[in-house]
Amino acid sequence: MTVKTHKTKPPRKRRGGFGSKQEQRFAYLMLLPALALVLIFRVIPLIWGFFLSLTNVDTLGNGDWVGFANYARAANDPTFQDSLINTVILLATLPIWVMLPMLLAILIHQGVPGGKFYRAVYFFPAVLSSVIIGAIFSVVLRYDGSLNNMLGAVGIDAIDWLGSSSNALGSLIAVQLWSTFGMGVLIFMSGLATVPDDIIEAARIDGAGFWQRLFLVIVPSLRPIIEFVAVVTTIGVLTSMFGLIYVLTGGGPGTSTTLPEFLIWLEQGKLNRPGYAAAISMILFVMMGGIAWMQVRIMSRNTNL
Amino acid sequence: MKTKPFLLAATAIGLVGAAAQAQELTVWDWKSGDPVTADYYDSAKAAFEAANPGATVKFVVQPHDQYYTLLGTALSSGKGPDVILLHGGAQAQTRADALLPLTAMADGFSGAEGFTANGEVIALPLTIQGFAVYYNRALYEAAGLDPNKAPSNFAELSTACEAIAAKGEVPCFALGNSQGFGGEFFISQIATSTFDDADYTAWAAGELAWTDPKVRAIADQWAAAAEAGWFYEGANSIAKFMDEYEMFMRGDAAHTVGLLSDVAHWKQFEEFHGEGGVGVFAYPNSDAELARLPFAGGIGWAASNQSAHPELALSLVEILADAERQAIFAVDTGALPANLAVDTSGLSSPALAEALALMAAAPGGMPHSILAPSVLEEWKRQSQLLLNGETDVDAAIEAMEVARNAN
Structure with missing residues (x-):
């Protein structure tokens, strides 16, 4: 018995088709500008920053190779240690940063009266620069500011919102939260649009109340969005609070509002120690790299949901 | 072609x-x-x-x-x-x-x-830059003080602040320390009256310890003034430039430590309080008989x-x-x-004439301007904590020594 075999022809290569060397070259050519930008503005400065962190050069370029002395210095620097503690406190408030916009987005999605108005109002601070927000809140929160005047009018003693170590970081976090939560609301609203209405309706018909629908149907459906907002918010608060700190507290009182990014500016811009600033930058980069790695893992896991 | x-x-x-x-x-x-x-x-x-x-x-x-x-x-x-x-x-x-x-x-x-x-x-x-204490003559008069007699030593300044506090309307000193400038100025206010040439040399080289009595006096007298209630409450949330000076110009404080420099506070203050409405003196160090005016x-x-x-x-x-x-x-x-x-x-102006006379009679240096920037930054932090009572002088001096030795 002979078996007829069909000699299959290899697929004819289309002229300029996907995978041809010519097309690959073209693809690389198209990628080149983006790769060059990443290389020039990200990779090379990163490598340069690492080597800078191994020196004690000043801003005039005078200095010597000191190895890992700047990293040892950071390990023993009380100001840097305080900035890390402040970072941990900041990260501990993460549930608020996630839960508040989520709850507001759910309320708007559930059709509270004036929902569209609130959506616009919540988002408005996100278009303001941190310096402008800082200037506004320095008038509101200073000891003789409008908030204390308002409290005084109802018989409550003035509170030193920005000038006391026990209040300053909390005030700063509250202002940053106010200025950024609108973006979280928008992200959650996009996520809510993907929750099928028929599931919510089915739960309602089955007798689930508002809170049961919220915690047993809506929140589990939003899990990928919650994780995404958590990671993006974490990166945001660690790298974008400089303007607020600069305008509102200058890192004080003491070191109570000093975060690593502010300390980097202080060491480079005011204390003329770019090598040490570069070492702190590298440590912050490693911290951020760890969070970015978490983000990639979360995102890739959620692609299967 | x-x-x-x-x-x-x-x-x-x-x-x-x-x-x-x-x-x-x-x-x-x-x-x-x-x-x-x-x-x-x-x-x-x-x-x-x-x-x-x-x-x-x-x-x-x-x-x-x-x-x-x-x-x-x-x-x-x-x-x-x-x-x-x-x-x-x-x-x-x-x-x-x-x-x-x-x-x-x-x-x-x-x-x-x-x-x-x-x-x-x-x-x-x-330009020349110096720090002078400006006082509001009208508020002195209202507190029962002689508006034409500026305090010339620490005891007289204490008496003036007590009288102003007893009146209960304004603090003795307007102060803005949100960026630590109040504390920074205080270094020169105090040390200029006791430092000699050797001290200046050692200070600039980072060899004068904060445990030295002349240096420790900066922290001691800052904390003492804060404890005595001389400064505006909430100063750590107020900027020295320009909130503190606006407070003084509004008449909401009896004194302020202002500049004699390219920023001519004598001129600004006289514009608000009128010619002759502002007096000038050098901040007295309680450990020195003569109050020197810091300038350089x-x-x-x-x-x-x-x-x-x-x-x-x-x-x-x-x-x-x-x-x-x-x-x-x-x-x-x-x-x-x-x-x-x-x-x-x-x-010419009355306030400037007083300042120039002090410059001639009791000239001092500006120790804060020759302090290592990282040590100065630490003092700004400690000055804020001392003002709040969140640290004590011993702990502040210890932190300053850590900063000095790390520099």
Whole structure:
């Protein structure tokens, strides 16, 4: 018995088709500008920053190779240690940063009266620069500011919102939260649009109340969005609070509002120690790299949901 | 064939253009954007361009709060300006390696020691800078004090503050310390009355410990004044520039520690309280009999050694700091000129007369300006904590020693 075999022809290569060397070259050519930008503005400065962190050069370029002395210095620097503690406190408030916009987005999605108005109002601070927000809140929160005047009018003693170590970081976090939560609301609203209405309706018909629908149907459906907002918010608060700190507290009182990014500016811009600033930058980069790695893992896991 | 003459002409124009561009000096400062200083800069530009035909000068105003960050970046890249305005003390001295020596041009200037590094004068002072305590005579009178008798020692200042506190309307001192400037000024207010030449040398070298009684007095007297309620409550959330001074100008505090510099507080305060409405004295140290007035070279002009035209840069510095230009600057801004050849009779006012008399009778230095920047930064932090009562003097001194030894 002979078996007829069909000699299959290899697929004819289309002229300029996907995978041809010519097309690959073209693809690389198209990628080149983006790769060059990443290389020039990200990779090379990163490598340069690492080597800078191994020196004690000043801003005039005078200095010597000191190895890992700047990293040892950071390990023993009380100001840097305080900035890390402040970072941990900041990260501990993460549930608020996630839960508040989520709850507001759910309320708007559930059709509270004036929902569209609130959506616009919540988002408005996100278009303001941190310096402008800082200037506004320095008038509101200073000891003789409008908030204390308002409290005084109802018989409550003035509170030193920005000038006391026990209040300053909390005030700063509250202002940053106010200025950024609108973006979280928008992200959650996009996520809510993907929750099928028929599931919510089915739960309602089955007798689930508002809170049961919220915690047993809506929140589990939003899990990928919650994780995404958590990671993006974490990166945001660690790298974008400089303007607020600069305008509102200058890192004080003491070191109570000093975060690593502010300390980097202080060491480079005011204390003329770019090598040490570069070492702190590298440590912050490693911290951020760890969070970015978490983000990639979360995102890739959620692609299967 | 017609292209050849065209190319030659273009090349010639290019060369001429390049030569013209090469003759342009760039000056960095934070003053030339102020309309009050326009006549000073116009006069300097005209004099320089008349003295150096073909050369031009471009003044580039930079934001004051970012000035040294921007300057450091420019100098490290070798693209710094030709002529630079600098503050005296550590800000000028730490950049000495980037500046041309000006010792041969420095005769006849007051405050040049604040612009001296490694035995060379590195900038010509434009103004003198000092700190004086300004007081509101009307509030003194309201508190039952003699408005024409300024406190001359610590006991008299204590009496004045007690009387003002008893009146209960305003704090004794307006204070803004949100960026630590109140604490920074206090270093010079206290130490200037007790430091001798050896102390200044050791202090500048970082060899004078904060445990030394003369230095510890800074923290002791700061904490004591805070505990006694002399300062405005909530000072750590108030900016010294300008909230503290606005508070004093509104009459919401009896005293403020203000400047005698390119910022002429005597002039500003008299505009609000009237001529004669403001008195001046030197802050007394409780450990010293004589209260000295801290002052030194305020701001000054330096020439960069990165300049492609060092001779022109030196010529411009000389013109910017000469007596004719400084007289214009002094009259227009109220600043005290550093050039001794300037006639200051046009600056007469009761408050200024008191300040000038103190400068002559009890001159002191400016210890804060020669302190290492990282140690100064730590003192700003500690001053905030002391003000809040969140640390004590012993802990603050310990933190200062850690900062001094780490520097």
